[in-house]
Amino acid sequence: MNILVCVKRVPAPGARIVLTDDSQGIDTRHLGFTTSPHEECAVEAAVQLKERHGGTTTVLTLGPPDAVEQLRYSVSVGADRVVLVPADSTEWDPQATASALVEAIKDLEGDSPFDLILFGNESADSGGYQVGIRVARALGRPVISGLKGIEIDGDQMVGRRETDEGFEVYRLPMPAIAAAKEGITLPRYPTLPGRLKSRRAEIHEVPAEMTPGGQEMVSLLKPAEEVTETVILGHGAEAAPGVVRLLEEVGLL
Amino acid sequence: MDFPTSAHVIVIGAGIAGNSVVGHLAEMGWKNIVQIDKGPLPNPGGSTGHASNFCFPVDHSKEMTMLTLDSTRQYAEMDVMVVSGGIEVARAPERMEELRRRMTSATAWGVESHLISPAEVEELVPFINRDIILGGFYSPGVTVVDSLRAGTIMRERAQALDALTVLPNTEVLSMEVRNGAIAAVVTDKGRIETEHLVIACGVWSPRMAEMAGATIPLTPAVHQMIDVGPIPILQATNSEIGYPIVRDMDTYMYERQTAGSMEVGSYAHRPIFHHPNDIPSLGESLLSPTELPFTDEDFDLQMEHALELMPDILSAAEIRYAINGLLSLTPDAMPLLGETVEVKNLWSAAAVWIKEGPGVGKMIAQWMTQGYPEIDPHSSDIARFYRYARNNHHIYARCSEHFNKTYGIVHPREQWESNRRVRTVPAYPRQVELGAVFYEAGGWERPQWYEANAPLVEKYGVEGREHEWDARWWSPIINAEHLAMRESVGMVDLTAFAIFDITGPGVVDYIQKMAVNQCDVRVGRAVYTPLLTETGGFRADLTILRLGEHHYRVISGGGDGARDRYWFRKHLPDDGSVTFVDNTSGVSTVGLWGPNARKVIESLTSDDVSHQGFPYGSVREVNLRGIDTLMLRISYVGELGWEISVSMEQGLQLWDMLWEAGQEWGVVPVGIGVYGTTGRLEKGYRLMGAELESEYNPVEAGLARPKIKRADFIGKGPYLQARAEDPATILCTLTVEDHTSASGIERYMGGNEPILTADGERITDSHGRPSYVTTAGNGPSVGKYLLLAYLPPEHAVEGRELAVMYMNELYPVKVAVVGSTPLFDPANERMRV
Numbered sequence A: 001m002n003i004l005v006c007v008k009r010v011p012a013p014g015a016r017i018v019l020t021d022d023s024q025g026i027d028t029r030h031l032g033f034t035t036s037p038h039e040e041c042a043v044e045a046a047v048q049l050k051e052r053h054g055g056t057t058t059v060l061t062l063g064p065p066d067a068v069e070q071l072r073y074s075v076s077v078g079a080d081r082v083v084l085v086p087a088d089s090t091e092w093d094p095q096a097t098a099s100a101l102v103e104a105i106k107d108l109e110g111d112s113p114f115d116l117i118l119f120g121n122e123s124a125d126s127g128g129y130q131v132g133i134r135v136a137r138a139l140g141r142p143v144i145s146g147l148k149g150i151e152i153d154g155d156q157m158v159g160r161r162e163t164d165e166g167f168e169v170y171r172l173p174m175p176a177i178a179a180a181k182e183g184i185t186l187p188r189y190p191t192l193p194g195r196l197k198s199r200r201a202e203i204h205e206v207p208a209e210m211t212p213g214g215q216e217m218v219s220l221l222k223p224a225e226e227v228t229e230t231v232i233l234g235h236g237a238e239a240a241p242g243v244v245r246l247l248e249e250v251g252l253l
Numbered sequence B: 001m002d003f004p005t006s007a008h009v010i011v012i013g014a015g016i017a018g019n020s021v022v023g024h025l026a027e028m029g030w031k032n033i034v035q036i037d038k039g040p041l042p043n044p045g046g047s048t049g050h051a052s053n054f055c056f057p058v059d060h061s062k063e064m065t066m067l068t069l070d071s072t073r074q075y076a077e078m079d080v081m082v083v084s085g086g087i088e089v090a091r092a093p094e095r096m097e098e099l100r101r102r103m104t105s106a107t108a109w110g111v112e113s114h115l116i117s118p119a120e121v122e123e124l125v126p127f128i129n130r131d132i133i134l135g136g137f138y139s140p141g142v143t144v145v146d147s148l149r150a151g152t153i154m155r156e157r158a159q160a161l162d163a164l165t166v167l168p169n170t171e172v173l174s175m176e177v178r179n180g181a182i183a184a185v186v187t188d189k190g191r192i193e194t195e196h197l198v199i200a201c202g203v204w205s206p207r208m209a210e211m212a213g214a215t216i217p218l219t220p221a222v223h224q225m226i227d228v229g230p231i232p233i234l235q236a237t238n239s240e241i242g243y244p245i246v247r248d249m250d251t252y253m254y255e256r257q258t259a260g261s262m263e264v265g266s267y268a269h270r271p272i273f274h275h276p277n278d279i280p281s282l283g284e285s286l287l288s289p290t291e292l293p294f295t296d297e298d299f300d301l302q303m304e305h306a307l308e309l310m311p312d313i314l315s316a317a318e319i320r321y322a323i324n325g326l327l328s329l330t331p332d333a334m335p336l337l338g339e340t341v342e343v344k345n346l347w348s349a350a351a352v353w354i355k356e357g358p359g360v361g362k363m364i365a366q367w368m369t370q371g372y373p374e375i376d377p378h379s380s381d382i383a384r385f386y387r388y389a390r391n392n393h394h395i396y397a398r399c400s401e402h403f404n405k406t407y408g409i410v411h412p413r414e415q416w417e418s419n420r421r422v423r424t425v426p427a428y429p430r431q432v433e434l435g436a437v438f439y440e441a442g443g444w445e446r447p448q449w450y451e452a453n454a455p456l457v458e459k460y461g462v463e464g465r466e467h468e469w470d471a472r473w474w475s476p477i478i479n480a481e482h483l484a485m486r487e488s489v490g491m492v493d494l495t496a497f498a499i500f501d502i503t504g505p506g507v508v509d510y511i512q513k514m515a516v517n518q519c520d521v522r523v524g525r526a527v528y529t530p531l532l533t534e535t536g537g538f539r540a541d542l543t544i545l546r547l548g549e550h551h552y553r554v555i556s557g558g559g560d561g562a563r564d565r566y567w568f569r570k571h572l573p574d575d576g577s578v579t580f581v582d583n584t585s586g587v588s589t590v591g592l593w594g595p596n597a598r599k600v601i602e603s604l605t606s607d608d609v610s611h612q613g614f615p616y617g618s619v620r621e622v623n624l625r626g627i628d629t630l631m632l633r634i635s636y637v638g639e640l641g642w643e644i645s646v647s648m649e650q651g652l653q654l655w656d657m658l659w660e661a662g663q664e665w666g667v668v669p670v671g672i673g674v675y676g677t678t679g680r681l682e683k684g685y686r687l688m689g690a691e692l693e694s695e696y697n698p699v700e701a702g703l704a705r706p707k708i709k710r711a712d713f714i715g716k717g718p719y720l721q722a723r724a725e726d727p728a729t730i731l732c733t734l735t736v737e738d739h740t741s742a743s744g745i746e747r748y749m750g751g752n753e754p755i756l757t758a759d760g761e762r763i764t765d766s767h768g769r770p771s772y773v774t775t776a777g778n779g780p781s782v783g784k785y786l787l788l789a790y791l792p793p794e795h796a797v798e799g800r801e802l803a804v805m806y807m808n809e810l811y812p813v814k815v816a817v818v819g820s821t822p823l824f825d826p827a828n829e830r831m832r833v
Helices: A037-053 A065-076 A094-109 A131-139 A192-200 A236-249 B016-027 B062-078 B093-109 B118-124 B147-160 B202-211 B300-309 B354-370 B392-403 B428-433 B451-460 B476-487 B507-514 B561-570 B597-602 B648-665 B672-682 B716-724
Strands: A002-007 A009-012 A032-035 A056-063 A081-086 A116-120 A143-153 A156-162 A167-173 A176-180 A203-205 B006-012 B033-036 B081-083 B086-090 B114-116 B135-139 B143-145 B164-167 B172-178 B181-187 B190-199 B219-229 B245-248 B253-258 B261-266 B291-293 B318-329 B336-339 B346-350 B436-441 B444-450 B489-493 B498-503 B526-532 B538-548 B551-556 B579-582 B587-593 B619-624 B627-633 B641-647 B667-669 B730-736 B755-757 B773-779 B784-791 B801-806 B809-818
Touching: A002 A037, A002 A065, A002 A094, A002 A131, A009 A065, A032 A037, A032 A065, A032 B291, A037 A056, A037 A116, A037 A143, A037 A176, A056 A065, A056 A094, A065 A081, A065 A192, A081 A094, A094 A131, A116 A131, A131 A143, A131 A176, A143 A167, A156 A176, A167 A176, A192 B300, B006 B016, B016 B033, B016 B147, B016 B346, B016 B354, B062 B081, B062 B093, B062 B143, B062 B147, B062 B354, B086 B093, B086 B118, B093 B114, B093 B135, B093 B801, B114 B118, B118 B135, B147 B164, B147 B354, B172 B202, B190 B202, B190 B354, B202 B318, B202 B346, B219 B392, B245 B300, B253 B300, B261 B300, B318 B392, B336 B354, B346 B354, B428 B436, B428 B444, B428 B648, B444 B451, B444 B476, B444 B667, B444 B672, B451 B476, B451 B667, B476 B489, B476 B667, B476 B672, B476 B773, B489 B597, B489 B648, B489 B672, B498 B507, B498 B561, B507 B551, B526 B716, B538 B561, B538 B619, B538 B627, B551 B561, B561 B579, B587 B597, B587 B648, B597 B641, B597 B648, B627 B648, B641 B648, B648 B667, B672 B773, B672 B784, B730 B801, B755 B784, B784 B809
Parallel strands: A002 A056, A002 A116, A056 A081, A081 A203, A116 A176, A143 A176, B006 B033, B006 B190, B033 B164, B086 B245, B190 B346, B489 B667
Antiparallel strands: A009 A032, A143 A156, A156 A167, B081 B143, B086 B135, B114 B135, B172 B181, B181 B190, B219 B261, B219 B318, B245 B253, B253 B261, B291 B318, B336 B346, B436 B444, B489 B587, B498 B551, B498 B579, B526 B538, B538 B551, B587 B641, B619 B627, B627 B641, B730 B784, B730 B809, B755 B801, B773 B784, B801 B809
């Protein structure tokens, strides 16, 4: 059971996001970076499948040299092999990303395709929802998005996705592709030995061409901030009149 | 609540420092206190919020230990403290020696501690790898505190006294200064007039000070820590902390239980600094402004070290939290306390760690209330930094150097390596040629000894020191220079002196108010005098020259010059009748002392420099072969001679002239090793910051004069009271009677060691002050190793046999002199010929 997980390096912002002066990106000077949360869960799901069924877990990212940090992190939580597809630090649109990934995946697979390729449902920063599906289409493999549960049944992958009414269950013949959502499983934290092992992990590089896609970002816009203020009505019993007054004001009493 | 428009005092910051200041100000009777923080309560997002909250009481510094012990008492009283105990473990033999030194400091300051074996460490911390440690320094009194809860209690107490308005989520935008004093603070919610302002906002303090045109020289710096768990053996304790905290000293790390996990912190990574303006706001931060993203590549080696020390519990647990936590670092690793030198009534309570927080709060409140705190803030006083040391260039250089020494083994005489040669004297090139070994004082490069004098070691048969630690940052050449000076004549560069020229119609009254001794003397006289605090302890110790009817010159040591400058300026009258000029950078001084000093001077001038013509304690202008000098007949080394001052640009000419003229009379260049230690000790002269502290008064130090001047002066009331009472302690000179250690090596104390009874009991006076070595050094002319120490009257008896502890061993000492009579030349005949 060989699984590939594609992840993206994204900033880890606080409550307030600061844009760069030209509104073309977010100001990351004070920010740390992380793996997009859906993908962090996908890595965990892949590691658990490997632990259950054997095989290897490979994690791939397309990104700047610094994205190695996210690859090493995935090793520290159980990935066996990591691949960097070097890119510049500009945001590639979903089409360009997908076509570069397809190239890289073909290169990695040769004659033996991955049984399963996992993506995050959408990235935490640009949220395009497209890359997994585009890659599946280009490779001619079945795909399921919004994946919230996964099991292996012989040569089939059984995937569950959440809907407003309940769950939908799909059976996909492998090799297959799925885009996972947070909640599919709870990602583990690295251990100290895991972290130390990850520092020594070899980073495989697979080059890819940038083929511009059709999407162009004009600029980022930040919605006006909602300013709220906490007013302390009092402590203990003395707060009661204030609470009553407030409930009256909003018409609940 | 209406937004306040005026306050008696504003405190910026609601971390441990600000909360402690607020609590103590209210307790001391201050009303209308307004406390501002830009963050929410109870955790506004500063360094207190992510602090490890443990308090190791033992420090080699008395000041820091006293602040910590006071804080511990306060945490205990607030019931926010768990006593966990703590162990500093040694991996290397040098560290074991350092732990023995720590035992010595623990004994000096009265903190229970034990040296324990690896097996005993393992008994206390069963998950430690005892195979890699050599032993431990165990302090049962190490505590873990809830610093946020303590802060809330302090605020609530102030509120209960109806003294405090707290304004969280309020950001300071600017400050207003009127007539050199703080006047108002403008926030995003409104403007508040204030009479006093305390900046207690940790890493943001420099930015706040800058708004008023003041400086708080610190840098926010990263301290990395991770939280590793869950760990079953820790979970089983069912408590926040059930095992002693371990400091893995040789890897600069600590391991501290936090409930079911282990916090691993480090001072081993590269120094990482941030500018206060680059700290993200609360909203922009993922965790908090002072919990920055972890840079894991900086922590790899530390993880390996942690795994070595606690492999059984750390290898399976997960890293659940990891931060680059920000804390405050200062150029000399001590806090920044007191009124800023630039703006009146603008105070700093910055670079304060949890362990000393409440003590600092009390100190600042006392300082603001009664003029001076109980614990001498000598090493924490923000005024200690000269201007050159108040910029980021210096701050980064020094903090880069000392960050990794946070758990390091730092020799008490160790010199800084970074940002040196900031202030050099005119004769610097000559001194370099003479092989001067430079030590730093107030930024000045001062020769400690001259390698060119090495042949004198053999001539005088000076012995070296057998133990590397005792010989470190020391040379037998110092003793040889000492003996040569006493035999012929020595030249000591004293350009590092702080020089203040104070003039104007009101100057006599002003100087009289500042100094204890009579300064209304005739023009041309010098007065050696203490300056006291309002509470009657030492604030300074210096020489004041009357150069004119309305002109005094103050000469103080380079090390204390910045603090003294602040003190003099602070007390200048408002009416403009006194003008203060700091002439330190304009004056170069060389001391010429020894039996041949007069012969050298006589060869350079036809002026009468005889004992009658130029008596001791007098000062006058003398032209020495074309150079206008100011000569002061005085001595800190107990020999005939003068301090000779010229304008800075003629300093080199003066040096060369004295050197040349001195050749015939056997002149030797003499370093500060003689001037500051050996010469001074033989004469029993006291040094500010060593013997002289605000915790002692002139009667105890043996510096009370027979008569008291009529004029009023700062501290006069308490001084009169001290004279009327029997002193609780008396400064004595002791001699070491046997230097041989248990392993048969001759050992030499360096200072700060406890003086004990012959059978090893601690000695404290009726005020609880311990007896310890204030200065230690050779007395080459008296053939003894000398210690100065305060002793209570029952022990201050000449001939009394006591002991000094050094590296956790006892050595016999004897009281040689009680009071200030010199051991060498007791009648001062050599100075008065």
